Amino acid sequence: MKTVFKYVIIGLLLGSFFFPIINATASIEPKQTTRHFRVGTTTAPSYNWDIPIATAGQAIGVFTPGCLEPLVGLSDDYDRGLSEGVYKADTYIPVLATSWTIDFWPEEMNNAPSGGFINRGGVANMTLRLRENVTFHDGSAWNATVAKWNIDRAYIITGNLTGNGDLTNKDTYWLKANEWTDYYTPGWNMSSYGETGAYGYYGIYSNPSEATKQKYPSVKQVVITDDQPNGGEIRIEWNDFNTVGMTGVGLISYISMATYGDYWDKPIRGYDISDPLPHLVGTGPYIYGGFDDSGSPGGGTLVKNYEYWNRTALEADGWFDADYINILTWPQGTFGIESRNTALMTHALDYALDYHWTPVDYEDVMNEPRIDYIERPVMDQLGTISLNAINETWWAWPGYREIANATYPTPYNNNDNVPNGVPRAMRKAMSYAFDYDTYLNVGMDHRYVRSSSIGVNNIYYNASIPIAYYNVTIARNALLNDAYFGPLCTANLLDESSTDLEWQNVANSVGGKTPLWVLDFYWDDQYQIFKNLFQTNLEDIGVTLKDPTGSLYGNKVTDSIWAHLGYYWAGGFPVFSAQAWPLDYAFPSKTPEGVTEMYFSDPSNGIWRTNPGDYWLFDWFPWWNLHFGYNDTVDGWIKRIFLSNETSKQEWYNKLQDNLQNYQYNGIFVGQHKQGACVWKDWEISTFWSSLSYHLTRYVGFGEEYPEIPGFLTGILTGISILTTVGLIYAVQRKTRFK
Numbered sequence: 001m002k003t004v005f006k007y008v009i010i011g012l013l014l015g016s017f018f019f020p021i022i023n024a025t026a027s028i029e030p031k032q033t034t035r036h037f038r039v040g041t042t043t044a045p046s047y048n049w050d051i052p053i054a055t056a057g058q059a060i061g062v063f064t065p066g067c068l069e070p071l072v073g074l075s076d077d078y079d080r081g082l083s084e085g086v087y088k089a090d091t092y093i094p095v096l097a098t099s100w101t102i103d104f105w106p107e108e109m110n111n112a113p114s115g116g117f118i119n120r121g122g123v124a125n126m127t128l129r130l131r132e133n134v135t136f137h138d139g140s141a142w143n144a145t146v147a148k149w150n151i152d153r154a155y156i157i158t159g160n161l162t163g164n165g166d167l168t169n170k171d172t173y174w175l176k177a178n179e180w181t182d183y184y185t186p187g188w189n190m191s192s193y194g195e196t197g198a199y200g201y202y203g204i205y206s207n208p209s210e211a212t213k214q215k216y217p218s219v220k221q222v223v224i225t226d227d228q229p230n231g232g233e234i235r236i237e238w239n240d241f242n243t244v245g246m247t248g249v250g251l252i253s254y255i256s257m258a259t260y261g262d263y264w265d266k267p268i269r270g271y272d273i274s275d276p277l278p279h280l281v282g283t284g285p286y287i288y289g290g291f292d293d294s295g296s297p298g299g300g301t302l303v304k305n306y307e308y309w310n311r312t313a314l315e316a317d318g319w320f321d322a323d324y325i326n327i328l329t330w331p332q333g334t335f336g337i338e339s340r341n342t343a344l345m346t347h348a349l350d351y352a353l354d355y356h357w358t359p360v361d362y363e364d365v366m367n368e369p370r371i372d373y374i375e376r377p378v379m380d381q382l383g384t385i386s387l388n389a390i391n392e393t394w395w396a397w398p399g400y401r402e403i404a405n406a407t408y409p410t411p412y413n414n415n416d417n418v419p420n421g422v423p424r425a426m427r428k429a430m431s432y433a434f435d436y437d438t439y440l441n442v443g444m445d446h447r448y449v450r451s452s453s454i455g456v457n458n459i460y461y462n463a464s465i466p467i468a469y470y471n472v473t474i475a476r477n478a479l480l481n482d483a484y485f486g487p488l489c490t491a492n493l494l495d496e497s498s499t500d501l502e503w504q505n506v507a508n509s510v511g512g513k514t515p516l517w518v519l520d521f522y523w524d525d526q527y528q529i530f531k532n533l534f535q536t537n538l539e540d541i542g543v544t545l546k547d548p549t550g551s552l553y554g555n556k557v558t559d560s561i562w563a564h565l566g567y568y569w570a571g572g573f574p575v576f577s578a579q580a581w582p583l584d585y586a587f588p589s590k591t592p593e594g595v596t597e598m599y600f601s602d603p604s605n606g607i608w609r610t611n612p613g614d615y616w617l618f619d620w621f622p623w624w625n626l627h628f629g630y631n632d633t634v635d636g637w638i639k640r641i642f643l644s645n646e647t648s649k650q651e652w653y654n655k656l657q658d659n660l661q662n663y664q665y666n667g668i669f670v671g672q673h674k675q676g677a678c679v680w681k682d683w684e685i686s687t688f689w690s691s692l693s694y695h696l697t698r699y700v701g702f703g704e705e706y707p708e709i710p711g712f713l714t715g716i717l718t719g720i721s722i723l724t725t726v727g728l729i730y731a732v733q734r735k736t737r738f739k
Contacts, residue, residue: 034323035322036326037324037694038327038328038350039350040348041328041352042329042330042332043057043061043293043331045058048269048271049064049271049279049280050263050267050269052153052154052165052168054169059298060293063288064280065694066302066694066695067286068280068282069096069254069284070096070250070253071096071097071130071249071252072128073093073095073689074093074590074689074690075688075689076687092246094131096254096283098129098131099129100127103123103127104121104124105119107120108186110185110643111184112182112639113636119183120243120648121645122188123242123247124237124238125235125238126245126246128233128234129226130142130143130232130233130234131231131309132228132231133230134230136255137256137284138258138259140257140258142230142283144224144228144232144233145227147254148222148223148234149264151222151236153263154173154251155219156202156264156265157265159174159205159215160207161200161201161206161265163209164266165267166266173219174200174215174216175217175218176214177214178214181194183643188241193215193216194216195214200214217248218240218242219238220237220238222236222237236249241642243593244593256281259281271291272290273288273290285310285311285695286302286325286694287302289302289324293329296336297328297329298328299326300326300329301326302694304322304323308695318698319695322694322699328343333525333559340352341364350683351678351680352677354678355675356379356383356584356675359673362447371678372681373678376675376690378674378675380455380457380586380587380589382455382584383671384667384670385534387430387431387627388422388578388666389421389427389666390420392628393602393630394604395628418577419577420576420578422579425478425485426543430541431468431475432469432470432478433470433472433475436450436670439533440671443529443530443533447673448670448672448673449671451671452657453467453661454656459589459590459592462653465662466661466662467669475541476494476503479516480494485517488514488516494506494542500540503539504540507539508544515544516543517543518544519543519546520555520579520580521545521546521578521581522555522557523550523556523582524582526561526582531556575626576628583627583667600634600638601635602625629664640652641653682700683697683698683699
């Protein structure tokens with residue numbers, strides 16, 4: 001349930017042009033012709049690959065899916081079995097498990113505050129038959145003991161149950177017991193975890209140092225039901241009322257117990273191949289050859305695992321053709337994007353994704369007949385401008401502003417270090433004042449589509465629910481008819497008949513006028529085009545920006561806005577004191593429950609409404625409702641989402657969309673990036689797993705239709721990157737901007 005799906009369970013790419021250094025024992029069987037499949041991407045710097053402490057978006061995550069495998073997978077057409085109204089087991093694809101059976105929680109009435117309802121569709125237990133004759137890269141066997149060890153390890157580490165763990169991803173695996181008290185039933189009841197005692201326990205282990213938190217692990221235990229040297233069977237028993245399947249387990253990709261036995265209760269840190277500890281030792285089709293992402297580009301390699309359990313079947317179908325997966329990684333930002341694109345267009349790469357964080361030059365790609373562009377559904381990444389609604393929450397109560405200021409001191413701008421939101425009427429006006437079509441079709445060159453509050457490709461998306469569109473009349477009327485802004489409009493001689501110029505004069509303080517609002521808006525280079533258009537649109541409703549150039553107060557951050565995002569912004573100001581900023585957030589189209597709770601629920605679960613004196617400021621969960629749109633009615637709907645089967649979930653998602661789009665207006669829901677995969681036509685890939693699968697590639701050559709192009713060496717690529725730096729200065733200067 002909940003936050004387990006807050007991380008995208010995806011693998012993408014791989015790389016480098018260095019000859020691999022192998023520190024694993026799987027045999028390497030040379031072929032007559034050695035084939036390299038070269039991939040390029042832009043990513044954040046790497047830290048740790050180990051699942052209990054891994055963070056999303058870093059370069060090492062590009063390697064992980066080739067080396068480590070899950071129990072089951074999701075194919076490209078995964079549909080959750082919506083038409084049947086209940087979780088459908090055969091939507092999973094066998095990987096390290098070959099078959100499974102499911103036991104459901106009993107359907108029973110709860111005692112919800114708004115009126116009890118029947119909890120439906122929860123998975124209580126799952127028994128999985130494990131694949132036989134599978135070995136890890138170090139030669140050790142895959143079996144039930146290893147499977148149980150991996151799952152147990154995730155909870156022991158994330159709960160810090162022995163004192164050697166790490167709480168970084170605690171909230172992914174551990175849930176608040178008392179949050180669900182009113183929704184327990186006789187069959188599903190976790191109240192024992194909410195009683196006085198340890199913060200949580202798993203098996204014989206507990207964490208008494210967090211005694212006030214009272215959490216329970218989403219998995220209760222793993223039982224070995226058939227103990228075999230190779231393969232076997234396990235039963236996973238859940239504490240969670242799990243309507244989405246594999247909660248708290250779907251994130252886990254399995255590592256060798258033989259190699260990492262000493263790390264059963266502590267995380268594996270780093271990724272460097274020079275480390276005496278081998279990294280990414282799993283069962284996957286490729287063996288980690290190491291990489292270094294400190295340069296631009298960084299480079300690394302995966303090497304074909306000739307002992308891979310599915311090798312024979314894959315090769316019989318013509319797949320698994322690459323002996324080496326070489327990867328180049330550039331840093332995020334304009335330079336990295338342009339450098340990666342130069343490498344792609346010169347065929348120094350075989351493959352590159354085109355998506356929000358690292359777009360290709362679409363026109364160049366489409367004009368190159370030797371590149372195949374594979375269209376994909378729009379990204380699950382929602383481009384949104386967060387509009388801070390904090391003044392409608394307990395943060396604005398007397399005394400709480402002072403607590404926030406004292407708790408989160410800042411190096412500068414201390415006078416602004418208080419909760420500082422945008423009134424709802426203004427949020428509505430801004431939502432209708434923005435010219436979406438111009439931004440999507442001109443500013444983003446038709447590479448965006450208009451989004452909704454949960455995404456247009458979401459399985460629960462309802463296109464019939466209205467959403468704000470470009471209509472200046474509606475925007476102005478929202479202000480003219482508001483109790484606060486109406487008098488300000490009158491004082492500035494604004495009414496329904498006022499011209500565009502008269503509204504703009506108010507925004508620009510012409511003729512003694514005073515702006516209706518000065519918006520404290522933050523942005524980064526990626527959103528420069530948006531900012532320029534947004535600023536122009538806001539003038540049409542009498543609004544100006546606090547720092548229109550980004551130089552006076554530093555409202556334009558020099559790197560990515562996500563590098564600063566959190567309750568405390570590293571740039572010197574806390575997020576609750578800002579009023580608007582880009583919030584590109586992942587909203588999985590097929591498993592959206594966890595992020596729904598993260599982005600839209602009240603992190604205090606309503607405790608502050610009835611007992612504010614007992615509410616502890618640091619006990620927030622989740623930490624990602626960053627537009628501060630707290631609403632107890634919405635909280636109730638989100639509980640219904642977690643406790644309903646697939647058929648009835650739609651009703652509550654409809655209500656949520658309507659609230660966000662037509663009442664709260666706590667975000668300008670801008671767009672979702674179109675995406676695709678660029679593959680030079682001498683290779684073919686499969687989209688079975690929704691993204692690049694390293695073992696589902698085959699070399700076909702160009703044939704007679706297209707001439708061969710010699711491959712590029714690392715030295716040539718480095719030279720290209722250096723030359724690109726010079727060209728970028730010119731390219732950035734001439735890039736189209738709204739004035």
